[in-house]
Amino acid sequence: MALLVAIIVAFVFLPWPWNLLAILGGAAIEVGELTWGLRLARRWRPRAGAEAMIGEAAEVVAACRPLGQVRVRGELWQARCEEGAGVGETVRIDAIDGLTLVVSPAPRPQ
Numbered sequence: 001m002a003l004l005v006a007i008i009v010a011f012v013f014l015p016w017p018w019n020l021l022a023i024l025g026g027a028a029i030e031v032g033e034l035t036w037g038l039r040l041a042r043r044w045r046p047r048a049g050a051e052a053m054i055g056e057a058a059e060v061v062a063a064c065r066p067l068g069q070v071r072v073r074g075e076l077w078q079a080r081c082e083e084g085a086g087v088g089e090t091v092r093i094d095a096i097d098g099l100t101l102v103v104s105p106a107p108r109p110q
Helices: 002-013 016-043
Strands: 057-062 067-072 075-080 090-097 100-105
Touching: 002 016, 057 075, 067 100
Parallel strands: 075 100
Antiparallel strands: 057 067, 057 090, 067 075, 090 100
16 A cells, blocks of 8 residues: 555655655555564464364353353354252363263352
């Protein structure tokens, strides 16, 4: 975008030696912006998919004794909790077995 603006300004408003400098400056800004954007993209890897849910907290909406349902990020999932969990309790997602979450009761804060 900076290069496009520099080209328009250079050809419409600036005389000969300055229009070349404006275009080179716009190109330099564009290269810097591209480098900065690529570094950000490498650093911030999106977490997506079912594996990203492991370790998150979920709220039980249908008692898990051992099978029930939990709500995670606004979505309902089938869940299996061997220890059992009642409605309204918070559980932690330990694993995923097909489309069923394997959960365990979350430790209670003291």
